[in-house]
Amino acid sequence: AYKWPDPEKADYAILDALADDLPEGMKLIAYGPCGILENVIGLVGYETLCFLLADDPDLVQDIFDRVGASLVQYYQIVSTYPAVGACIDNDDWGFKTQTMFSPRQMRQYVFPWHKRIVDVVHANGKPVLLHSCGHFERILEDIAGIAVEARHSYEDTILPVEESYERSHDKFAVIGGIDVDFLCRETPENVYDRAKKMLERTRERGGYALGSGNSIPDYVPDKNYFAMIRAALELR
Numbered sequence: 001a002y003k004w005p006d007p008e009k010a011d012y013a014i015l016d017a018l019a020d021d022l023p024e025g026m027k028l029i030a031y032g033p034c035g036i037l038e039n040v041i042g043l044v045g046y047e048t049l050c051f052l053l054a055d056d057p058d059l060v061q062d063i064f065d066r067v068g069a070s071l072v073q074y075y076q077i078v079s080t081y082p083a084v085g086a087c088i089d090n091d092d093w094g095f096k097t098q099t100m101f102s103p104r105q106m107r108q109y110v111f112p113w114h115k116r117i118v119d120v121v122h123a124n125g126k127p128v129l130l131h132s133c134g135h136f137e138r139i140l141e142d143i144a145g146i147a148v149e150a151r152h153s154y155e156d157t158i159l160p161v162e163e164s165y166e167r168s169h170d171k172f173a174v175i176g177g178i179d180v181d182f183l184c185r186e187t188p189e190n191v192y193d194r195a196k197k198m199l200e201r202t203r204e205r206g207g208y209a210l211g212s213g214n215s216i217p218d219y220v221p222d223k224n225y226f227a228m229i230r231a232a233l234e235l236r
Contacts (some may be wrong), residue, residue, distance in 0.1 A: 004066060004070060005070065007070055007074040008077075011072070012081070014076065014140075015030070015080070015134060018198075019082065022024060026085060027084060027085025028078070028083050028084050028085060029087065029088055030080075030081075030086075030087045031073075031131075032075065032087070032089065032090050032091075033074070035132075036068050036071055036110055037091050037140070038091055038191065039067045040064055044080045049059065061109065064109045064110070068112075071117060072113065072117055072120055072202075074090060075087055076124075079124040079126045080124055081120040084126065085126065086126050086149075087117075087126055087129070088128075088130075089128050090130075090131040091114065092132055092133040092135065092153075093106065094135045094136065095134050095135065096134070096135060096157055097133060097135055097138060098134075098135050098138075099135060100134075103139055103142070104224070106122045106139060106234055107208070110147075111142050114146050115147070118148055122147070126230045128147075128148045129149060130148040130150070130152065130173065131151075131152045132142065132153055133153045133155070133214065135158050136151075140171070142161060143168075144171035148172055149172060149174070152211075153176070153214055154177035155180075155214070156213070157182065161176070161178070161198065162177075164177065165198075165201070165207075165208060169206075169207035172207075173206075173207040173209065174207060174209075175209045175211070176209070176213060176214070177198070177211070178191065178210055179213040179219070180193060180216075182213075183224050183225065188224050191224045192231050193211055195228045200235070201216045210228065211232065212228070224232050
């Protein structure tokens with residue numbers, strides 16, 4: 001009975017409108033209206049979802065399938081636009097110490113739909129960047145199996161980007177990783193030094209793009225943000 005949104009009826013005019021303003025050689029990166037797990041949690045609530053996993057797993061599967069099918073359709077549409085050069089498959093899967101579901105449940109309900117998203121975007125000739133916050137060591141091979149080109153969101157309290165790069169850069173590129181807390185609290189000199197060392201570590205091996213561990217909130221000191229950028233400008 002739920003009135004599901006229809007991706008076919010969404011307004012994608014902004015993708016054409018922005019195309020007219022892009023400098024030569026630049027493309028847009030399209031992202032999703034939250035992810036598969038995020039939308040399911042948003043619909044039923046996390047605590048309720050945990051109970052449903054035990055009480056009514058068939059209903060859980062039905063909800064994931066409906067959300068997943070909608071998002072696959074959405075990515076199929078946006079990845080056909082000429083101005084779109086890549087897509088972000090964004091879906092937070094965990095927190096500091098673990099994933100929201102067990103790895104087994106993630107493999108049953110969540111990962112198959114992300115693989116379909118990646119497949120439809122790849123079919124349209126575009127790469128896929130995964131944004132997913134949280135602990136990911138136990139699902140590292142699953143991420144590799146989904147076949148994204150890169151992953152974003154790294155936090156020092158989970159696994160510093162330096163260690164993450166050594167473990168996974170041969171499976172997918174690492175994006176960002178200069179921890180937001182580090183960016184807020186450290187001196188500009190320390191921010192610059194860490195960013196420079198990360199670029200030097202990866203210069204000959206590839207598979208890294210300098211950036212923050214997550215988004216840049218307005219409380220990050222300007223001087224620290226520009227210290228990170230300065231390292232990229234000097235070593236490019």
